[in-house]
Amino acid sequence: MTSLPKRILTALVTALVLIGAGPLATAHAQGAGGGMDPEIRKLLEEGQAKLGAGEVEAAVAAFEKVLGKEPKNVYAHNYLGFIHHSQTGDFEKALSHYDAVIANSKDPRQQAYAYTQKGSIHFAERHNPNEAIKQYNLALKAHPLSSTFDVASNLYHYVHENEDALKSADEAIKYAHAEAKQQGKDAPDPAYLAKLQCGKAVVLLALGRKEEAQKIIDEAKYDKASFYNLAQYHALNDDEAKAVEFVEKALAERKDAKARNQLRDFIRRDPDFKKLRIKPTLKALVKDEPGGK
Numbered sequence: 171m172t173s174l175p176k177r178i179l180t181a182l183v184t185a186l187v188l189i190g191a192g193p194l195a196t197a198h199a200q201g202a203g204g205g206m207d208p209e210i211r212k213l214l215e216e217g218q219a220k221l222g223a224g225e226v227e228a229a230v231a232a233f234e235k236v237l238g239k240e241p242k243n244v245y246a247h248n249y250l251g252f253i254h255h256s257q258t259g260d261f262e263k264a265l266s267h268y269d270a271v272i273a274n275s276k277d278p279r280q281q282a283y284a285y286t287q288k289g290s291i292h293f294a295e296r297h298n299p300n301e302a303i304k305q306y307n308l309a310l311k312a313h314p315l316s317s318t319f320d321v322a323s324n325l326y327h328y329v330h331e332n333e334d335a336l337k338s339a340d341e342a343i344k345y346a347h348a349e350a351k352q353q354g355k356d357a358p359d360p361a362y363l364a365k366l367q368c369g370k371a372v373v374l375l376a377l378g379r380k381e382e383a384q385k386i387i388d389e390a391k392y393d394k395a396s397f398y399n400l401a402q403y404h405a406l407n408d409d410e411a412k413a414v415e416f417v418e419k420a421l422a423e424r425k426d427a428k429a430r431n432q433l434r435d436f437i438r439r440d441p442d443f444k445k446l447r448i449k450p451t452l453k454a455l456v457k458d459e460p461g462g463k
Contacts, residue, residue: 210236214245221249226257244275251287261291278313285309286318289325297439299329316345316358320366323373328441332376339370364392368399372442375406394423398433402442413443414451427461434458 217232230253236246251267254260268284275281289305292298306322319342326335343366346358357363367390374383387403390396397420404412417437424430434456437443446452 207240210240210243213239214243217246217249221253226253229253242270242274244271244277244280247271247274248280248284251284255287255291261295265291282309282313282315282318285312286321289321293325299325303329314341314345316342316349316366319345320369323369327373327376330376330441332373335373336370336377339366339373342366343370360391361393361395364390365395365399368392368396368403372399372402372406375403376442380407394419397423401437402440405443405446408445410446410449410451413446414455417452417455421455427459431458 213232213236217229217236220226220232221229230250233246233250233253236243237250240246247267247270251264251271254264254267265288268288271284272281275284285305285308289302289309292305293302303322303325306318306325309318310322319338323335323338323342326332326338343363346363346366350356350358358366367386371383371386371390374380374386383403387400392400397416401413401416401420404416421430421433424433435458437452437456438447443452447456
């Protein structure tokens with residue numbers, strides 16, 4: 171079994187904890203006693219620690235021990251879904267564990283997370299964007315977030331349902347402002363807001379609303395998070411030089427060959443690049459590099 175770099179695993183485990191999937195977050199929320207069987211808690215903490223250290227097989231063993239004692243334990247199912255999704259490549263197992271989270275969790279955040287991960291599998295691994303859209307809409311029903319609306323917009327755009335894509339893009343921006351207020355901020359992070367706005371500009375351009383789209387691009391305070399959206403925009407606008415420039419920038423932000431090749435694979439399938447994919451410069455850029463499997 172291949173292991174992700176420790177720093178990446180640590181970041182992903184932290185993300186699971188923050189959305190309420192982690193046992194430590196749960197125990198804290200329930201008070202000093204935790205309301206959790208001490209043996210289950212110990213196994214969950216062990217699995218979380220092993221996963222954060224990159225010891226994936228040991229983490230799987232710990233979480234499976236939890237399910238041997240508590241078959242409906244949503245925290246173990248959430249972690250095992252994540253591991254089989256991102257590590258082992260056993261997507262059937264991942265989907266099964268995410269389904270168990272949805273069926274047994276009372277926390278809408280956990281349910282939403284599971285739906286988004288199912289959507290990711292259906293899109294990236296099974297190349298089924300319509301099923302992915304269905305899963306993301308279920309996530310939005312469970313717990314709406316600006317980031318989920320953003321992905322839903324991208325998916326609608328991918329299947330050329332651009333009116334729905336525009337509605338989702340507008341919702342993403344609206345929720346970003348609401349989320350910032352909840353955090354005591356006057357406005358969303360400028361770079362994040364710019365990413366959402368650039369995504370909306372791509373949709374507007376696809377709808378033939380070029381002036382509105384260009385105005386957004388001209389005013390957006392974008393950074394590296396927007397590079398792919400900007401590559402899409404310029405590709406749709408038949409600006410080969412700019413599209414190539416931002417593809418190069420997007421690739422440069424991915425620090426290992428596997429991540430760069432995953433982006434190249436997406437560009438090879440992304441309808442926005444259809445015209446430019448036959449051009450020699452872009453064709454060379456999206457050719458996989460060695461060592462990126």
